[in-house]
Amino acid sequence: MPIPRYAVIGHPVAHSLSPFIHATFSRQAGIPLEYVAIDAAPDAFDAVLAEHAAHGGAGANVTLPHKRRAAAICGNLSDRARRAGVVNTLIRTATGWDGDNTDGVGLVRDLTDRHGQDLRSRKVLLIGAGGAAHGVAPALLDAGIADLFIVNRSGDRTDALADALGEPMRVHPRYFRDLGTIGSFDLIINATSIGHSGEDMPLPGSLIAPRCDVVDLGYGEAAIAFLSWARASGADHTIDGLGMLVEQAAESFKCWHGVRPDADAVYAALRARESALAVPG
Ligand code: NDP
Secondary structure (H helix, E strand, C coil), X not given: CCCCEEEEEECCCCCCCHHHHHHHHHHHHCCCXXXXXXXXXXXXXXXXXHHHHHCCEEEEEECCCCHHHHHHCCCEECXXXXXXXXXXXXXXXCCCEEEECCHHHHHHHHHHHHCCCCCXXXXXXXXXXXXXXXXXXXXHHXXXXXXXXXXXXXXXXHHHHHHHHCCCXXXXXXXXXXXXXXXXXXXXXXXXXXXXXXXXXXXXXHHEEEEXXXXXXXXXXXXXXXXXXXXXXXCCXXXXXXXXHHXXXXXXXXXXXXXXXXXXXXXXXXXXXXXXXXXXX
């Protein structure tokens, strides 16, 4: 029987850690599989996915910029994918693809189980309204946060995300330009891709409440500037997106194979690799 094939499809995708993560899960669980990274330019997603299916693709992770398109091509969406409006996990069916979204559960599990955070009753600022923000916002609300303030560079996308969440008592869209007067927060989450661009996102230190925790969904180089700003502004804990990455992958693995892999072991391996790379020489 041919080894089932899985992929992460994105643009860019060459530096994705997902092939390493899923290869490790596969060894842990004793489930043979092939998992590759496939680059698909913005207008090439459908063709690339069709080719993946033709070559025995049984599932795929979908990343920037294809998560919305992925949701549109699905026959069925899980509840959490429907609420998010975006899909990061595709499951092959007899007739096409079903879609799920594991980003939200991945973030919440990383924050609560790995970092010991209690999300209940927290006042949260979410910066960004792209695919990742759509994925994590419903899960934060489900985790019992008190209020979710959303700001995004493009105001229309802020409003679209707030409207889609459908909880006007708890969800508050705001303008980026008002960040200086918006108050302070217990938890701030950067869900923008600015860390990949080298551009600056000047933010006022007044956003940081006492004992505020700050999360960047990015990791590695991409998270350095934002988390440095947070530490310099007095944040209590700063957390990058590496744990979320591993947790969302573990949840995707479970969707495909019915088995929850040991995410902690893979997280530790990635942190060790990161430290080794940071040692000069
Ligand atoms: P999208 O392209 O869907 O969204 C990008 C977001 O960043 C938009 O809100 C966009 O605003 C904003 N943005 C981009 N450039 C700037 C800028 N110069 N100033 C202010 N805002 C800007 O990307 P994703 O939502 O998929 O990814 C966002 C981040 O989350 C990335 O760093 C990605 O690596 C990370 N991520 C991490 C995951 C993990 O498992 N750790 C999983 C998924 C994502 P606008 O709408 O105005 O364009």
